[in-house]
Amino acid sequence: MKSFLTTASTAALAVALGLGAGGIGTFGPGAGAAMAAEKIVISNWDGYMPKDLPEKFKAETGIEVEVALHATNEEIMGKVVAGKGKGYDVLFVSSPFAEVLNKLGLSAPIDHAKVPNFANLYPEAASLEYDPGNSFSAPYAWGTTGLCYRSDLVEGTPSSWNDLLNPSDGLKGKVTMLATDRWLMAAGMLARGYSVNETSQAKIDEVKAQLIETKKDLLAYDDTTFYSKLVSGEASLVHAWDGWCNYGIAENDKIRYVIPEEGTDLWVDTMVITAASENKDAAHKFINYILSADNGKWVAENILYKVPNKAAMEALDSGLLASFPNLDMAPADMMKQEQLRDLGSAQKAYTKAVTEITASN
Incomplete structure (x- = not known):
């Protein structure tokens, strides 16, 4: 889906996703403190940036950083939509959620004159469909989703999403799938040649039926420990x-x-x-600091994700790239894959479908 929603329909989507007010509270952590100049509150996933980064940032700029953690995009979106963003200065969220925040008027424009380290990024990072020119978001990390497998336990090389959805007899009970809405549904959509941003109810129902059938052959739904299952041999393909x-x-x-x-x-x-x-000036300084080559290099080396920071990626040791080949995927090749977008009102159908899939017998 490439069209934009109206503010009203986007707000309806937020309610459909359970992002409306109710039981979450109006303000985020450190709301009062965030009002003070020279202090910002950010929300990020745990372990997604250097632990000493706030300390180093304060030493360099004099600006204190309070870090709040969120486990999922949905968690932070619930808090931000309910409180209209009050109490937070910078949010780390995945692109479809950044797109929703912009449509809801909850994100601020980014002044590129205040973020000179945008120059460190690959040109492709300014051509992302959800935010061409990085007008309201700054890309931090990027990557792909695929099949991760034990080459000594799987015969040949898996080459299709159907190897996951319809595993061979030897792989039944040895396969895990991501349970997060967008990625579980995407596997089914892609297997049928559909878009990862498909909004047709008929196609959603078709994919739901396939994934309910697939569940019978799964070891587990697993978003966090699937790699350890591969290491132990409990799983062969994830x-x-x-x-x-x-x-x-x-x-x-x-x-x-x-x-x-x-x-x-x-x-x-x-x-x-x-x-x-x-504290928008301080927030801009924080984003600029994050987009330095050194911080981007830390992310790639320690989180083992690709970053859109060209200066950082070019500073990586060749041995690291040899050990983890997917780190060396060229941005031009990444851009050939389909970019995740906000689904609009169809997100409710995805959430309902996944709930029914994971609850099925």
Whole structure:
């Protein structure tokens, strides 16, 4: 889906996703403190940036950073939509959620004059469909989703999403899939040649039926420990984000990552300044600091995800790229994959379908 929603329909989507007010509270952590000049509150996933980054940022700029953690995009979106972004200055969210924040008027424009380190990014990073020119978001990390497998336990090389959805007899009970709405449904959509942003109810129902059938052959739905299941041999083939597959490769060199022949999604994790922030200059300084070559290099080396920071990627040791081949995927090749977009009102249908899939017998 390439069209934009009206503000009203986007707000309806937020309610459909359970992102409306109710039981979450109006303000985020440190709301009062965030009002003070020279202090910002950010929300990020745990372990997604250097632990000493706030300390180093304060030493360099004098600006204090309070870090709040969220486990999922949905969690932080619930808080931000309910409180209209108050109490937060910078949010780390995946691209479809950044797109929703912009449509809801909850993100602020980014002043590129205040973020000179945008110059460190690949040209492709300014051509992302959800935010051409990076007008309201700054890309932090990006990658693909595919098949992660034990080359010593799987015969041949998996080449299709159908190897996951319709596993051979030897793989039944040895396969895991991601349970997150967009990625579980994407596997089914791609297997049928459909878009990862498909909104047709008929196609959603078709994919739901296939995934209910697939569940009978799964070991588990697993978004966090699938790579350790590969390492132990409990699983032989898993549905995985590329960086998380690298965690398995780090422990077992028989583990491989492949993008199926039908293609995959290009996901992007971004940084967004909230419209409610009263410390926007400080927030810009923080984003500029994050986009330095050194910080981008840390992410690639320690999280084992690709970053859209050209200066950072070019500074990586060749041995690291040899050990984790998917880190070396060229941006031009990544851009051939389909970019995840906001589904609009169809997100409710995805959530309903996944709930029914995971609850099925």
